[in-house]
Amino acid sequence: MNPIDASRLWTPAGWQRDRRLHVATDGRIGSTEHAGGGEAWVVPGIANLHSHAFQRAMAGLAERRGDATHGDPANDSFWTWRETMYRFAARIGPESLHAIACQLYVEMLEAGYTSVCEFHYLHHAPDGQTYAEAATMSHALIAAARDTGIRLTLLPVLYMTGGFDGRELSPRQRRFGHRVDAYLHLLDTLAEDSGDAVRIGVALHSLRAVPPRAMAEVLAAIPPAMPVHVHIAEQVAEVDECVAVRGARPVQWLLDNAAVDWRWTLVHATHLDDAEVQGIAGSGATVAICPTTEANLGDGLFPLRAYLDAGGAWGIGSDSHVSVSPVEELRWLEYGQRLQARQRNIAASGDGASVGDTLLAGVIASAQHATGHATGALVDGAFADAVVLDTGAPAFAGLHERDAIDRWVFNGNRNLVRDVLVGGVRVVEGGRHRDRDAIAARFGATMGELLRD
Amino acid sequence: MNPIDASRLWTPAGWQRDRRLHVATDGRIGSTEHAGGGEAWVVPGIANLHSHAFQRAMAGLAERRGDATHGDPANDSFWTWRETMYRFAARIGPESLHAIACQLYVEMLEAGYTSVCEFHYLHHAPDGQTYAEAATMSHALIAAARDTGIRLTLLPVLYMTGGFDGRELSPRQRRFGHRVDAYLHLLDTLAEDSGDAVRIGVALHSLRAVPPRAMAEVLAAIPPAMPVHVHIAEQVAEVDECVAVRGARPVQWLLDNAAVDWRWTLVHATHLDDAEVQGIAGSGATVAICPTTEANLGDGLFPLRAYLDAGGAWGIGSDSHVSVSPVEELRWLEYGQRLQARQRNIAASGDGASVGDTLLAGVIASAQHATGHATGALVDGAFADAVVLDTGAPAFAGLHERDAIDRWVFNGNRNLVRDVLVGGVRVVEGGRHRDRDAIAARFGATMGELLRD
Numbered sequence: 001m002n003p004i005d006a007s008r009l010w011t012p013a014g015w016q017r018d019r020r021l022h023v024a025t026d027g028r029i030g031s032t033e034h035a036g037g038g039e040a041w042v043v044p045g046i047a048n049l050h051s052h053a054f055q056r057a058m059a060g061l062a063e064r065r066g067d068a069t070h071g072d073p074a075n076d077s078f079w080t081w082r083e084t085m086y087r088f089a090a091r092i093g094p095e096s097l098h099a100i101a102c103q104l105y106v107e108m109l110e111a112g113y114t115s116v117c118e119f120h121y122l123h124h125a126p127d128g129q130t131y132a133e134a135a136t137m138s139h140a141l142i143a144a145a146r147d148t149g150i151r152l153t154l155l156p157v158l159y160m161t162g163g164f165d166g167r168e169l170s171p172r173q174r175r176f177g178h179r180v181d182a183y184l185h186l187l188d189t190l191a192e193d194s195g196d197a198v199r200i201g202v203a204l205h206s207l208r209a210v211p212p213r214a215m216a217e218v219l220a221a222i223p224p225a226m227p228v229h230v231h232i233a234e235q236v237a238e239v240d241e242c243v244a245v246r247g248a249r250p251v252q253w254l255l256d257n258a259a260v261d262w263r264w265t266l267v268h269a270t271h272l273d274d275a276e277v278q279g280i281a282g283s284g285a286t287v288a289i290c291p292t293t294e295a296n297l298g299d300g301l302f303p304l305r306a307y308l309d310a311g312g313a314w315g316i317g318s319d320s321h322v323s324v325s326p327v328e329e330l331r332w333l334e335y336g337q338r339l340q341a342r343q344r345n346i347a348a349s350g351d352g353a354s355v356g357d358t359l360l361a362g363v364i365a366s367a368q369h370a371t372g373h374a375t376g377a378l379v380d381g382a383f384a385d386a387v388v389l390d391t392g393a394p395a396f397a398g399l400h401e402r403d404a405i406d407r408w409v410f411n412g413n414r415n416l417v418r419d420v421l422v423g424g425v426r427v428v429e430g431g432r433h434r435d436r437d438a439i440a441a442r443f444g445a446t447m448g449e450l451l452r453d
Numbered sequence: 454m455n456p457i458d459a460s461r462l463w464t465p466a467g468w469q470r471d472r473r474l475h476v477a478t479d480g481r482i483g484s485t486e487h488a489g490g491g492e493a494w495v496v497p498g499i500a501n502l503h504s505h506a507f508q509r510a511m512a513g514l515a516e517r518r519g520d521a522t523h524g525d526p527a528n529d530s531f532w533t534w535r536e537t538m539y540r541f542a543a544r545i546g547p548e549s550l551h552a553i554a555c556q557l558y559v560e561m562l563e564a565g566y567t568s569v570c571e572f573h574y575l576h577h578a579p580d581g582q583t584y585a586e587a588a589t590m591s592h593a594l595i596a597a598a599r600d601t602g603i604r605l606t607l608l609p610v611l612y613m614t615g616g617f618d619g620r621e622l623s624p625r626q627r628r629f630g631h632r633v634d635a636y637l638h639l640l641d642t643l644a645e646d647s648g649d650a651v652r653i654g655v656a657l658h659s660l661r662a663v664p665p666r667a668m669a670e671v672l673a674a675i676p677p678a679m680p681v682h683v684h685i686a687e688q689v690a691e692v693d694e695c696v697a698v699r700g701a702r703p704v705q706w707l708l709d710n711a712a713v714d715w716r717w718t719l720v721h722a723t724h725l726d727d728a729e730v731q732g733i734a735g736s737g738a739t740v741a742i743c744p745t746t747e748a749n750l751g752d753g754l755f756p757l758r759a760y761l762d763a764g765g766a767w768g769i770g771s772d773s774h775v776s777v778s779p780v781e782e783l784r785w786l787e788y789g790q791r792l793q794a795r796q797r798n799i800a801a802s803g804d805g806a807s808v809g810d811t812l813l814a815g816v817i818a819s820a821q822h823a824t825g826h827a828t829g830a831l832v833d834g835a836f837a838d839a840v841v842l843d844t845g846a847p848a849f850a851g852l853h854e855r856d857a858i859d860r861w862v863f864n865g866n867r868n869l870v871r872d873v874l875v876g877g878v879r880v881v882e883g884g885r886h887r888d889r890d891a892i893a894a895r896f897g898a899t900m901g902e903l904l905r906d
Contacts, residue, residue: 059848059860059863059864059865060809060848060856060859060860060861060862060863060864061856061859061860063798063807063808063809063856063859063862063863064798064801064805064806064807064808064855064856064859065798065801065802065803065804065805065806065808066798066805076796076797076798077795077796077797078797080797081797103847107847107865107866107867111866236795292788294792295785295788295789295791295792296788296791296797296863297791297797298791298792298794298795298796298797299792299795300792300795301792321865322863322864322865323865323866324865324866325865325866327866328866332748332785332788335745335748335749335785336748336792338748338749338750338751339747339748339751339752339753339754339789339792341751342530342689342751342752342753343529343530343751344529344530344531344533344534344749344750344751345516345517345518345519345529348516348517348518349518350518351518352517352518352519353517353518354516354517355516355517355518356513356516394556394560394893394896394897395512395513397896397897397899397900397901398897398900398901398902398903398904398905400904402517403513403514403516403517406513406514406516406517407512407513407514408513409513409516410512410513410516410749410775411512411513411775412512412560412774412775412776412777412778413560413564413776413777413778413780413781413866413868414868415866415867440847443847443850444847444850444851446850447850447851448850448851449851450851451851451853452851
């Protein structure tokens with residue numbers, strides 16, 4: 001494959017000059033040498049740690065006061081949003097899921113995401129019946145990743161109960177549900193798809209949707225290095241219910257009842273006490289923070305500074321896809337902290353440290369554990385998943401190494417990604433995905449059908 | 454001039470179908486008729502109520518922990534940012550200001566801003582000496598507005614003291630300063646530039662920079678309908694100092710000591726008590742909220758819901774230009790409220806109301822008072838300042854009137870502005886300003902000089 005010539009190559013230790021990355025046929029960096037030439041400023045591709053692909057199609061459709069709330073915003077919350085989401089999900093089958101996911105993955109790639117963890121719970125037909133091929137919806141996502149060139153971690157979701165009390169799934173939730181044996185069978189089926197382009201992991205929907213015994217059974221049955229993701233502590237109501245039913249806050253309960261380690265990704269983990277902050281950080285698990293979705297849903301702010309001080313690992317996810325941009329996630333992760341603390345430059349790691357460099361280093365460090373892929377830092381043996389910044393853009397005028405990442409993250413609104421490579425293959429060039437127009441046309445037709453009155 | 458054919462025309466009362474806007478030679482809408490044809494979804498251009506143009510050039514350059522803060526974020530604040538800004542401002546003269554402002558105004562127009570209020574305090578030479586032509590820097594901004602086609606409200610800033618105690622300006626602040634007579638003379642000089650493209654207003658930098666007697670003198674001397682803008686209550690330290698020295702919180706002091714009415718725009722007004730919320734709303738003044746800058750600087754969150762309930766007028770400003778997008782301002786104005794309240798859809802005006810429509814209606818309603826121009830709603834007699842949405846973009850797939858503005862504001866990261874007209878002249882077409890490349894090239898050269906080590 002063609003080598004990647006970097007006039008500047010970003011690494012967590014700083015920028016290197018004049019590096020040539022040789023890419024092997026398997027898409028990994030075979031060797032790196034000092035070589036002049038080129039003008040590309042190259043940074044690692046970003047891992048998107050949390051995605052519900054189908055929700056891309058409802059972005060902008062739930063930004064109105066629900067009639068049920070009677071004008072009182074105190075009644076308009078995550079839980080009313082979830083009702084809208086359930087109604088929308090009920091229209092989506094494998095064809096439309098594929099069309100939506102292709103559009104989403106094109107947008108991710110153009111924004112600089114080179115891999116995505118798909119937290120996939122839309123398993124069955126809208127009426128709740130299992131498809132003849134149980135993995136039909138999973139395969140729609142795998143096909144979308146293959147067709148667009150993004151690296152995928154498919155996380156089929158185990159979803160069993162409608163609440164901490166163990167109640168049955170509601171009619172709308174039935175298409176999400178599995179018994180443990182059927183779930184493990186789905187994992188077995190999907191193992192055949194596993195390779196360099198796709199890794200399979202486990203997703204526990206949440207503590208309220210997975211009883212303790214089922215969680216233990218699944219964790220005992222899966223291969224030892226398989227990634228495990230779980231929604232946790234996103235909502236205050238969820239924390240309160242967990243305390244009432246299981247006698248502990250959700251993160252504390254999980255730390256006490258599972259061998260949480262580097263294989264684990266805790267999604268959101270918004271509402272933490274000090275012991276939980278220390279507990280996650282000490283476990284080696286990654287927190288997947290989803291700033292734009294957590295803002296859209298009014299979840300709250302992750303305790304970033306305390307968690308960084310504890311040495312915790314973290315990454316970002318675009319989750320509901322109201323935004324599809326690592327820039328907006330990282331910018332507002334930092335800004336949320338500033339608004340709360342009434343201070344600036346919260347995430348920066350020390351005197352003179354750039355916020356952008358610190359944030360990018362955090363995201364890169366967690367990518368391999370959270371995705372299960374050899375992605376993240378651009379080092380020999382890792383996949384050549386890389387972004388070339390659009391250094392010709394006005395936002396980079398008068399560029400210096402010291403502020404390049406800050407300018408990417410904290411400067412204006414144009415997309416500053418020029419080219420994107422996944423496994424050394426240039427899937428985005430000049431800011432455009434190679435199949436942008438065809439995929440957008442199919443997405444448009446699908447949306448027209450989904451939203452017909 | 455060519456008429457504007459709107460398949461859909463957004464008005465605060467809802468979308469109208471098949472409207473033809475006839476534009477007179479002075480750029481105003483002469484008449485509107487029902488006429489078929491066209492596919493354009495037309496919304497009013499957005500007024501940007503607060504801009505310090507030169508700060509566009511330092512976006513991304515202050516996102517690092519200051520050495521002086523010794524790694525303690527509690528020491529990194531608005532006030533350390535201000536030191537960086539002062540050092541940067543010291544390099545900027547009329548040529549570079551013109552180049553930077555042209556780039557900024559191109560970005561504003563491409564984002565859907567059709568007018569801008571320039572809160573301009575960089576009056577004198579870097580050494581503090583008055584230019585031979587005292588209005589040299591003001592004229593650089595007027596030229597940039599003319600050269601790019603944006604409608605300008607130039608607000609020369611009165612800046613006299615370095616604090617509430619009346620201390621002299623520091624050496625770095627001297628180029629901002631005027632005595633009252635020289636300031637009024639500058640206003641007189643600039644009156645010659647006033648017309649349909651440019652309106653002149655007054656800016657009082659802040660209560661800490663303008664002694665009470667000087668404020669009263671200026672307000673007594675200016676024409677009765679001239680806009681008056683003032684920075685107020687952005688920082689807690691400023692509120693505390695005002696209470697200590699003047700015996701009242703800044704907004705309360707202003708309401709008690711000036712005839713605050715619809716001519717007034719209060720910039721930020723972040724830190725308000727209940728009486729101040731009611732006081733501003735009852736006065737008819739506009740609050741210019743600057744969500745991205747207020748987040749970048751860690752200022753805090755404006756009490757939006759209480760202010761809307763009180764019937765207050767408000768608009769948005771991009772201020773320091775870390776972001777240049779009405780979408781990011783409006784999206785995060787709403788999101789900040791959601792994060793604080795842990796609820797959704799805060800700004801929506803009632804049952805079933807769209808957040809996007811409510812926010813857009815707010816911005817449109819304040820435009821004329823705050824800018825002094827007949828801009829805002831697209832009605833007969835108002836300027837034909839309009840935006841055509843890029844309804845062919847994937848973000849609008851399956852579009853309905855009910856969610857069009859929500860999709861513009863709350864859906865993804867691509868610029869969804871296709872064409873922009875100012876006074877009926879199409880200055881942006883297909884997302885690109887007519888002089889984008891030439892202006893970017895000149896900006897790039899200017900930045901190279903400004904940032905040379």
